[in-house]
Amino acid sequence: MAATASHQAIGTIQSHGYFNSSSFQQEHGNTSLRLISKGFRVDGGLLRRGSYRSKNRSFVVSQASTSQTSMFSPVSSPSKDNTANSQKKSNEAALILIRHGESLWNEKNLFTGCVDVPLTKKGVEEAIEAGKRISNIPIDVIYASALIRSQMTAMLAMAQHRRKKVPIVVHNESEQAKSWSGIFSEETKKQSIPVITAWQLNERMYGELQGLNKQETADRYGKEQVHEWRRSYDIPPPNGESLEMCAERAVAYFKEHIEPQLLSGKNVMIAAHGNSLRSIIMYLDKLTSQEVISLELSTGIPMLYIFKEGKFMRRGSPVGPTEAGVYAYTKSLALYRQKLDEMFQ
Numbered sequence: 001m002a003a004t005a006s007h008q009a010i011g012t013i014q015s016h017g018y019f020n021s022s023s024f025q026q027e028h029g030n031t032s033l034r035l036i037s038k039g040f041r042v043d044g045g046l047l048r049r050g051s052y053r054s055k056n057r058s059f060v061v062s063q064a065s066t067s068q069t070s071m072f073s074p075v076s077s078p079s080k081d082n083t084a085n086s087q088k089k090s091n092e093a094a095l096i097l098i099r100h101g102e103s104l105w106n107e108k109n110l111f112t113g114c115v116d117v118p119l120t121k122k123g124v125e126e127a128i129e130a131g132k133r134i135s136n137i138p139i140d141v142i143y144a145s146a147l148i149r150s151q152m153t154a155m156l157a158m159a160q161h162r163r164k165k166v167p168i169v170v171h172n173e174s175e176q177a178k179s180w181s182g183i184f185s186e187e188t189k190k191q192s193i194p195v196i197t198a199w200q201l202n203e204r205m206y207g208e209l210q211g212l213n214k215q216e217t218a219d220r221y222g223k224e225q226v227h228e229w230r231r232s233y234d235i236p237p238p239n240g241e242s243l244e245m246c247a248e249r250a251v252a253y254f255k256e257h258i259e260p261q262l263l264s265g266k267n268v269m270i271a272a273h274g275n276s277l278r279s280i281i282m283y284l285d286k287l288t289s290q291e292v293i294s295l296e297l298s299t300g301i302p303m304l305y306i307f308k309e310g311k312f313m314r315r316g317s318p319v320g321p322t323e324a325g326v327y328a329y330t331k332s333l334a335l336y337r338q339k340l341d342e343m344f345q
């Protein structure tokens with residue numbers, strides 16, 4: 001939106017734009033215009049559409065200010081949310097889990113953990129293939145780890161989605177980052193999918209094994225020892241995280257941030273890692289610490305769960321966009337697909 005000369009000072013504030021009132025006040029002085037904290041309140045009322053003038057500057061609010069998030073409105077936690085609406089909405093949602101495609105260190109057979117390594121060409125192809133498999137499943141919000149291999153996977157997969165919404169990484173790391181990534185069109189926001197990145201979804205930290213060759217490590221320390229480090233539930237590799245430690249942060253994040261989304265009816269995709277996903281699957285499928293030992297995830301294979309009435313139902317891996325079975329799991333998935341067929345035939 002073009003800012004007029006008099007509005008140039010801070011540009012345009014929108015309902016979904018990020019606005020740092022304290023920096024505004026520092027810059028422009030705490031004047032007749034009082035912007036209280038993050039609510040865009042002026043003397044107790046919400047800012048309305050229009051132009052505002054402080055001591056020496058003016059600015060524009062182009063929409064009534066009710067929210068300060070960009071395209072992503074965080075849902076309130078289920079315990080705080082007691083409206084009938086949320087009850088209605090909590091009916092059903094799809095959850096897709098996907099381990100990133102092959103990385104350059106997977107290819108070299110190196111322990112990777114939290115080292116931030118990109119995908120190989122094969123990994124890129126796996127992510128694209130994964131995207132085709134889930135291209136008819138609704139996705140409202142995407143979670144990825146802080147590592148590039150999961151983010152590449154999410155983005156490449158989404159490029160295959162028939163709905164053609166644009167996945168956009170949410171930048172909440174600072175007020176400025178929020179503000180600078182603001183989107184000023186409701187229509188554009190509707191055509192976007194927020195991608196939320198979280199270190200808690202990172203691969204388990206492999207400690208002093210990171211960068212070592214898996215085969216050479218087995219030759220040196222013995223196959224059993226290395227298998228214990230790699231697959232046991234509670235034995236950490238030297239100075240690294242056990243699966244149990246990884247689960248503590250990954251599952252906590254899932255419960256705190258992702259479950260409320262599902263409860264509110266949002267369809268979620270999580271792109272993450274072998275072990276962070278193993279820990280989440282252990283929680284979803286109620287696996288014991290013995291059972292999780294034999295759980296192995298392939299790179300780039302999406303897994304579908306239906307969340308219904310507070311329960312997670314594992315629906316396996318959608319084989320392809322034409323596989324009828326996946327869409328027969330629930331009425332809403334079938335309807336979504338039907339709509340896509342109508343829109344894009």
Ligand SMILES: O=C(O)[C@@H](CO)OP(=O)(O)O
Nearest residue numbers: 110111112113203230274
């Ligand atoms: O190296 C790693 O970070 C992981 C995943 O690739 O290895 P592992 O097979 O031991 O879980």
